[in-house]
Amino acid sequence: xxxxxxxxxxxxxxxxxxxxxxxxxxxxxxxxxxxxxxxxxxxxxxxxxxxxxxxxxxxxxxxxxxxxxxxxxxxxxxxxxxxxxxxxxx
Amino acid sequence: xxxxxxxxxxxxxxxxxxxxxxxxxxxxxxxxxxxxxxxxxxxxxxxxxxxxxxxxxxxxxxxxxxxxxxxxxxxxxxxxxxxxxxxxxxxxxxxxxxxxxxxxxxxxxxxxxxxxxxxxxxxxxxxxxxxxxxxxxxxxxxxxxxxxxxxxxxxxxxxxxxxxxxxxxxxxxxxxxxx
Amino acid sequence: xxxxxxxxxxxxxxxxxxxxxxxxxxxxxxxxxxxxxxxxxxxxxxxxxxxxxxxxxxxxxxxxxxxxxxxxxxxxxxxxxxxxxxxxxxxxxxxxxxxxxxxxxxxxxxxxxxxxxxxxxxxxxx
Numbered sequence: 001x002x003x004x005x006x007x008x009x010x011x012x013x014x015x016x017x018x019x020x021x022x023x024x025x026x027x028x029x030x031x032x033x034x035x036x037x038x039x040x041x042x043x044x045x046x047x048x049x050x051x052x053x054x055x056x057x058x059x060x061x062x063x064x065x066x067x068x069x070x071x072x073x074x075x076x077x078x079x080x081x082x083x084x085x086x087x088x089x090x
Numbered sequence: 091x092x093x094x095x096x097x098x099x100x101x102x103x104x105x106x107x108x109x110x111x112x113x114x115x116x117x118x119x120x121x122x123x124x125x126x127x128x129x130x131x132x133x134x135x136x137x138x139x140x141x142x143x144x145x146x147x148x149x150x151x152x153x154x155x156x157x158x159x160x161x162x163x164x165x166x167x168x169x170x171x172x173x174x175x176x177x178x179x180x181x182x183x184x185x186x187x188x189x190x191x192x193x194x195x196x197x198x199x200x201x202x203x204x205x206x207x208x209x210x211x212x213x214x215x216x217x218x219x220x221x222x223x224x225x226x227x228x229x230x231x232x233x234x235x236x237x238x239x240x241x242x243x244x245x246x247x248x249x250x251x252x253x254x255x256x257x258x259x260x261x262x263x264x265x266x267x268x269x
Numbered sequence: 270x271x272x273x274x275x276x277x278x279x280x281x282x283x284x285x286x287x288x289x290x291x292x293x294x295x296x297x298x299x300x301x302x303x304x305x306x307x308x309x310x311x312x313x314x315x316x317x318x319x320x321x322x323x324x325x326x327x328x329x330x331x332x333x334x335x336x337x338x339x340x341x342x343x344x345x346x347x348x349x350x351x352x353x354x355x356x357x358x359x360x361x362x363x364x365x366x367x368x369x370x371x372x373x374x375x376x377x378x379x380x381x382x383x384x385x386x387x388x389x390x391x392x393x394x395x
Contacts, residue, residue: 005328008279009283018291019290019293022291032303032374037365038306039310041362045314049286056329061111064343064347071350078361082361108345108349177316183312187300192305194376195376213363217312218315218359223304225304225366237304237307237376
């Protein structure tokens with residue numbers, strides 16, 4: 001009998017949600033625009049990890065594929081926001 | 091032509107890794123480590139051909155310096171050393187988050203690396219290790235500007251700060267891998 | 270026996286990963302300026318992600334050794350996520366730090382700032 005760790009993984013998901021809420025406070029409060037971008041970047045990474053865990057709980061590999069694509073796309077969006085803040089030519 | 095073949099093979103291997111779990115071709119019998127459908131393999135070959143035609147000049151540059159297998163083994167050794175340093179970094183950051191003691195500053199180092207790959211690896215390694223974060227790069231001389239969370243007094247004596255204070259032994263490892 | 274060791278490793282990695290991810294959030298709240306927040310936000314989430322992905326990988330390998338073929342795809346795809354995170358996270362942090370410095374955010378309480386001289390030089394050249 002394989003133990004599937006479902007309960008433990010759901011508890012971990014709850015803690016990750018707590019981390020996202022804490023980072024969201026920084027996004028709302030942040031005095032300057034780069035502060036908000038840092039908060040968004042952190043939230044992106046935590047969401048990726050949450051997707052991996054959700055894929056492991058439900059045994060659906062499709063969630064993990066989505067996590068790979070989400071990682072690459074969030075990286076590109078971070079680069080573009082950074083370039084925009086910098087104010088240079090593209 | 092060589093660039094085309096290298097790109098094609100790497101793309102095809104990546105595609106195969108991401109599409110295991112079929113039923114037609116099975117490796118190692120009962121264990122089913124890797125298994126694919128015929129349709130997926132044919133489609134993978136077509137996709138890899140398209141990608142290789144489009145991206146061969148971007149993916150493979152003129153020099154074949156990284157094709158040497160010795161460099162790959164050195165790179166794997168570097169990964170272990172890197173993981174050790176990274177563990178130290180994270181407990182350091184944990185200590186600073188909890189106590190709130192910081193003494194920051196931005197310093198310049200000149201690691202004197204020639205290749206783009208080497209400088210990228212060094213910058214990424216610096217970002218992930220003890221209390222340092224690469225901020226900017228001087229593209230003429232390959233100097234790096236580094237935000238350091240806990241500046242030591244003795245490091246500030248010479249003007250381009252000595253590399254050993256900021257980036258443990260990464261400079262030597264990166265030079266061994268890429269040059 | 271091996272199964273029990275794998276179970277303990279899964280628990281340990283999950284606890285470490287969750288601890289560091291929470292620490293990243295707390296660090297974001299406590300530190301005073303953008304650069305130090307980047308220290309917390311990048312390093313801690315990357316390290317925590319390594320451990321959580323590691324726990325899923327161990328879980329997948331164990332599932333696969335018990336005879337479930339779903340485990341091998343789980344392992345390989347999670348390794349793909351791990352590589353993507355390791356490559357993209359430091360680069361994104363570097364981009365944000367550079368953008369912050371060029372848009373004029375000063376490091377809080379800096380002892381020394383070598384970079385402050387550099388952009389002025391570039392403007393003069395243009």
